[in-house]
Amino acid sequence: MSGAGGFFEDLFRGLLQGTPPGAVYALVALGFVLTYKTSGVFNLAFGAQAYISAAMYFKAHTLWGWPKWAALVVSAFVLAPLIGLVLERLIFRHLRTASAVSKLVVALGLSVALPELFNQAARFTAVAGRQITGIIPDGASVFYDPFGVYRFNRDELAMMAVALAATLLLAALFRFTMIGLAMRAVVESPRMTELSGINADRTSAFAWALSSTFAGLAGVLIAPRFNSLLSTDFFTLVVIAVAAAAVGKLVSLPRALLGGLGLGWLIAVFNTFLPRWSGDHTWLRPFQENLTPSLPFVVLFAILVLWRAIGREREASDPLSGVDPPPPALAALARHPKLTLFTRLFGVGFIAVVGSVVWFRAGVLWMHLVTTAVIMAVIYLSVTVITGMAGQISLCQGTFAAIGGFTIFQMADRFNMSVLAAALLGAGVAAAVGAVLSLPVLRLGGVWLAIATLAFAFFFDAVMVKFSWVGGGTTALLTGTRVPRPLVGPIDFASDRAFLVLAVVVLVIVSVVVIQLREGTVGRTLTALRGSEVAAASIGISAARARIIAFAVSAAIAGLGGALLSMHQQNVNYSTNFGPVNALFWLVIVVALGARTVEGAIQAGAAFALFEPLILKGDLLAWILRGEDHLPGLLPISGSWRLVLFGMMAIQFARHPEGLVEHGKRRASARINRWLEAREGAAP
């Protein structure tokens, strides 16, 4: 086309080139804002909803050969709102007054479970290496060149038009229509709305149908931008689009549109000029190398951290939220001493039995799985500290664990340091990173903190890992990130049994640390902060200090666990173990099972490593039935249902925010308490 033009011509072309990706971000950001405005949900499952419609459209049009309009109607205007209605009815209706954080966890679970459920139900498999056909005839092949500088195809023009039209129409809807006002009112205060005669259930059903339809439409429109159809791409897109939505503080549609376009423009302009300038000025080179793959995450992080308007908002914004019944007390608060004794004895007995079965009977695989469970429990205790005790959602625990893993790899590789010493060092490094990270994000609370940490995790993934002093180096290029097992005097932990003992010892130590903190002043401080930040400050508690400690301790535990996991696998295996999405799984699994207690973390570790082989594959049942031949036909259950079950777990969490384990314990202990008391009452 044109040669190197002047600065302004290049700038203009850069802006035009940034417009199509900007329109993609804008569409997702608009959907995000729409859902947040109408339901109060920080809907990370938006990408999953968009994916389902895009996949449905592909299936109907490309695979089944339906006409485009029919495929569009089914995917975006029937399936999408249907999903929205079902989600509303089954899940979000019960969550209207829940905290933003519990809604976030549920959305995270859905973002994993929904695509899986669709893929299972529709027998859909990933598509790659082919242009996805959009709804516009010849959408990808007919170009228009409005300014004689850069050409847009029809698909892109349609996307831009829809983004613009949606902004205007939705803004008008909120401003001028009864239903628009009602939707906003329901989010602000469902109870108040009920009192003023609006049917909150019907309004929120409409809101979900609306936002889900938009998600579906966005999915169908966006899909042609990619040459693959993978749910993970849509998730990443949502994370990026959060930056755009944040520009509108999650509530302004026009600003979300501008935010999305702005992000596209920024990246394109950046990619236009920086390579050129960094050729002339070598000091710019590191910026280009590191920012090019990570710019959206850096922008997101910067917006959250630097923009003062975003931040801690009081969670229970509903003035009538005090009307809700108070949450039930922790089971341990009201527990019969005999019951406590009994459960302790039972716990010790159970561990002894399981321990000896594993010790004497387990082969390589089960040794590996049990060790994994123990180590994951260590890592999950980091979630217990940051989320259970401090009440903060951190989505970068995987990154802290990776820091631990990479530290032992680097130390062993470069300095031949003992891996155990390196593991402690790794915990220290992770703690330092955690403390430093906590400084800028401290101000943020709730979902914002969660998003900031997610941005950090993606940044680490895109930029840090490739540095030779983190995950790279000549060694990694040649032989990967292999890690030796520790050797302490005569004990060689290369033996799986010895290593399991080591892992258990670490788990016990970390558990004791967590319990000591929880029972000690730090734990009490964090409890106070979680309960009421202003009240905590009024008795002399420094929120910043307490949170830095919580972050650092949590990061240290994650780092230690990550180091241990790397030793266990004798390789850091960053992508398998510690990628940004992994930490999302961890969080959901821990909070769903119980983030407040050490048992919750241990059970989560066991669930992570053992649920699939033990339950889904039917090994436990086979063992009980003495032989695989007796297994009922439905076992083994396909591993893919694991993800669906995982989603269900997240949904359960919404109903029992104290965690499933705790919930079960409370019910059981209440029953036994009553029984014990009745007996004692009868005795004298």
Add this chain to the structure above:
Amino acid sequence: MTALLAASGVSVAFSGIRALNDVSLRVEAGERVGLIGPNGAGKTTLFNCLLGILQPDSGRVMLNGVDVGGWPVHRRARAGMSRTFQRVELFSDTTVREHLLIAERIRNGSGAFWKDLIGRGRPRPEEIAACDEVLELLGIVELADQPVESLSLGRSRLVEVGRALMTGPQVLLLDEPSSGLDRDETQALAGTLRAVQESRGYAVLLVEHDVSLVADFTERAYVLDSGSLIAEGSTAEVLADPAVRRAYLGSFEVS
């Protein structure tokens, strides 16, 4: 001589609108002072300036003669300013005694993380005894093991007072303690407050809407209206002041 707590020339504007205009106030050690005024008079703004929640545009806040202007809330709390809340702020998922224990541990400066690790973070018997003593004083010792969620509003207020007392305050700032309580409850609360204050000897700054409580409880009072002090002096004098009566538009009677 320096006052225990002194604000001088405090002014605050919110986007151009004057919320406080050159307000000065003193609380001497052991004294009970009231701060009254109609809604929107700037009571809460002044209160927040004293506590450090809000930074005044000009003016100074002194505690024991030290300018605490730049100090954050928790540092002022440690220096002896404690408070209660109009809308009760308790720590969910904890018991009544736990509330006091948290404050006690913080006052003892036991927040160090390594102390927890070596098991020194758990409350000592004498600390528990100190908490129970305060609960006794407040007459709610039988509630010690109750989760705070189960308490009535009046009792929740007492827990807040107890928590505040555990920080060993030199001055206790009470933010509309009667709000949400009926007359009997308010009187009971006033009785308890006075008894406790007499036994512990700290100063009190009471921000209150309910003039009868102020009349009952305080020795001196300040009256704010539209961001300016319109009266100060002994409570009885102040309440008799016609300007004050006008500000309240006769919405109260002094018996």
Add this chain to the structure above:
Amino acid sequence: MFRVRRTIAVLGAAVVLAAACGNSPSGDGAAPTPDTAAPTTAAPVTTAADVPEPDAVVEAPEPDASEPDEPTADEPATTEEAPEPAADELDAAEAPEPETDDPAPTTTTEPVVEEPVDPYPHRHDFVPLDGVPGVTVDEIRVAVIGTGKNNILGTCILPCFHTGIQAYFDYVNDAGGVYGRRLVIGELLDDELGFNQQRSLEVIDGNNSLAAFQATLLPSGWGPLNDAGIPTFTWNIHSADSVNRDAIFGSFVIGCAGCTQRGLPWLAAHAGAGRVALLGYGVSETSKVNTQASADSIRLYGADVGGLEVAYVNDDLAFGLPNGIGPEVTQMIDAGVDFIAASMDLNGMLTLAQELERQGVRDQITMLHPNTYDVDFVAAAGGLLDGDYVLVLFVPFEYQSSSPLRHAYDQWVPAHGGPTAEQTMAGWINADMLVTGLLEAGPEFDRQAIIDSLNRITYGAGGLINPIDWTRQHTAVVPGVFDHAYAQECVSYVRVEQGSFVTFLPEPWMCWPGDTDAWSEPTPTDFAG
């Protein structure tokens, strides 16, 4: 659990490396290499005989080097003749047959004399084996592990790999199997991206598979399989996880980071290019190192091939090109680029092609695809990729190869409904490598014997791949040192025309001496003879 960007980038980069690292043979391997293609003599003899005395073989590299294709080239031929006797053998095997205790010595001497004789005359000898995992009286069971679900590339990995292995097994079983036993895939395990180590441990723990096959995106189980002494045959895109592991074999070897290569400049010159652009994802150091190595290659050999220049390098691209690649293409146009070599997955390559089309330069810029050897993919691109070149790691399907292994592939794979995809061929070759190892190990084989015997030979898949000398090539290659490199640096390319692949080279491979990185004109080579 899912999502791994790093791997993919490596994948794109890896394949470029594969071409890059054909650097060289060690001192002793150098001499015999040119002969490798000639189907000759003594080699099989040694190997058949050498089971008890491995040391001798290690000392005698010459016979090793001469044998690479030989056994495999001959072997399918023999098996083709063999179906009927095979059945007999099988029956015989089931009957309690006298153990052939020492067949080796006898055969050692005999086949030396007559050339066309089966190098593995014992292939149907049945010896009862106790305690060899996965081996029963009538079956040899293996495990296949790969990425099926959660495959972030969306390409056909596990199913295609599985098809290739199953087709090869059927082909061998149809000819009577090996040592009186049928080859059976006993376990087919999907690692769902994140569970490779766990699945591998299931195989180790189950102890019911003689060998393992792996085509995965995250190879976290290769270490444990290697340590457990299980011969493991892989789609070897993960050089870092196979290097220094004697039990891990692959149908190609990428052991070098940062080596220059002669294939890329040669091809660019062949395509009539003058100004070359190199692109890579910025997610991993590997992909950056590879992109830089490619740039170095153009700089190093550019003058030799008639004046190539590096016009543009960008190794910082965001994975998957979520923001498109508009500004970069504009810069390439401004820089006068006429040839692009990119280390990207095929989705990214397509995005790049679309952007070139949009900016109106698609027909002026030729691309080299590292990872796009997929018939359906280029067909679906509808001519958008016409004129481009695609790197292939084995003899491309478009060549009429005389390799009997290829002949059998053409017969057996379509019968399995299998596509002619890269991973299918990888499975097929890997299965042949296992059988070669079995035959080399002799009828009293076990896991270690298979590993040891493969590590004594050069394996060439009947001429379908650039022969791999397993005595040397388990070790990583570093630039400038040729001890562990391929005997010859060879590349194979096809061109895209009208949405399908066509050949353009006189022989499937263009090769350079592997013991030097000095420029020379390439030798067209067909390892199948």
